[in-house]
Amino acid sequence: MSSWEGSVHHHDIHDISVYENSEYLRDFLGKHISSLSFTSKSTGVARSKLSDILKGRTKKVRGDTLRRLIRGLKLKVTLVDLPPPMVNEWGKVKIKESFSEAKVKLKKLSAEDRKILIISTYMGETPLLHGDRTSEKCLDFKGSKKGVRDILGAKDKLGKAILLSCQDLEEFFLFMGKSFKTMRFTCAMMSNMHPLLEARRDLAKAFIKVLPEVQIQRFFKTYLSIDEKSRKIIDIFIRNYIRYNKRWAVKLEPPESLKPFLEILKLEATPTSLAFFTLEEDGERNILAEVISNFANLSKTLPEQD
Template identity: 40%
Template structure:
């Protein structure tokens, strides 16, 4: 596809070199030797590249040698023109390239300092790729020497992935970094990252090279060990479970008293005569023995029931907080949480069904006792309720803050109309609205551009008191005409 484009635009050098730049990035990700030849070609022809394309090509040339860790004899690209030295976007990649070179030669301290310089410049622009890459690389290179600092840095990178990237496939490496560091520090939130990776990996391309499912095969496989089925309530009495319980029982008699389980039943569990163990029995043992499970190491039945207990506790705490919030604000919390969750068909199979979201919105504004009853029957909805109040995974928090700003632009009465109409849409149409809402805030960058608002959007924008320029940018963020037609159709139903 890229090759055909290059051949067809020989007369338009700007487009030609932009496509060659894209081709170099693809070859670099795939680790193809042809990338080195194209790098040399672009480097030699740099003086021929039109000004409009030169800055983009320059940033790729600056990064290429340092990203190819196996190639030590590639000549580095130097920029003699003061224009490029002073351009802040280019400066970011100059610092990132230098930082990687320092790391490759073992100068970790100097490399870290250069990453921070690049990060500071990237934040002032702001430059999404510069921010995300600086934070991610910093976290990766200090993960063993300063793991908790690394975790803070990669959590920030993950937040900005949610904020800046509607399609997170291109930055899957940040999820990989977070997962690795969470394992190092035994972070109990690792399961949430594993769940996101499992959902996102389905959309990665197949084949070889960076950014493919094959490249991240080991991480994807490891994630399966940290995802638990909360529907199960009867577990196999395995050797690992029995050995784990023995470690925390001083004697069967004392364990029987503290857990309120008969001595005979405990003996049958420990000697393996009982082939299965009920979830309720495991809960009694967790409470009675005052266990503090580790999701990374302990047997699955223990973690499964411990997670259920945590979800229940946090659910009821969240309900108490929700009762002290005004009904209109509860609707906003419910809606922005729902609109931000990734892969709802898998994460919210019940709540995303036709009629369920409408019911939840209606109950949370009218009768909190009925809302409690409605949400308490499933761990899916209990967890969702706690997410309305508590901090979520940083990737989701980034998406959540985008939607929060979008909904915050609407007058209260109009926002309630929006919520009700949104809930009546099909799940596919809701996703279209979600992406528009996030892009609306993403493109609020103070750009001095004027794009005419499509006539079909005018009524929707005016009714919900949205800004014309941001609505237009969010609309055209969908590149394909078919996608934009869908937006227009859905928004006719929303109004």
């Protein structure tokens, strides 16, 4: 993956398609358009439209026009050089390319591996407990600030994505292709994310891999059944569990409130205890204990097999 393609995953791409024709944007385009006639022929954008944009007679610029300019002029610049609308549209170009590549790779995986990738990537997108928005850095124009978890976490879309990935891949691609955020999510399943988010994804994947097969299915069903706030707490616990899942000279007994969770998923006592006590504030531990207790109780009511 090129340095640009990797950086796509470090910036928020907005699903907007019309931008202000700012002086910053006009100056940038003016530096790269030496001939209106040549640019019109190479991009398919009418000469008169190009003139109106550069002279500021057009107040709004469509994203499709910018993407045509990006492709036709074969712009070779860094993200630092780009006005925000160009960053957004260049990101869309690269995401579409990566999405096509991801589709080919996903077709080669088993349904179970696709399911694990979707959930672990979803868990990797979690902001830090104290409001970190690393995965949702916004550009300086007005657009949707919804992260991909806001999209997939609503109306059981995560569950639908998983179901489609197992039953009908073409429908899955259509479903995930409706938004650039979900397209980028699909790309992130198969490639590099922001280093912090990639590490989180890999920790989540490692946790799933240590579970017995029957417990994996139970974990999936329960995770999809709880609300988004509870999912984020579980995500934090899981990352901490894997960090501490190693040989220890002593055995630490977990609090009574965690033991049902420990027994249901067949987890080790010491990393479970350390993952719990890693949270610094008693209030956070109480929330986690409550979420895990609810998680364990709900898990008991769910069948182990479809």
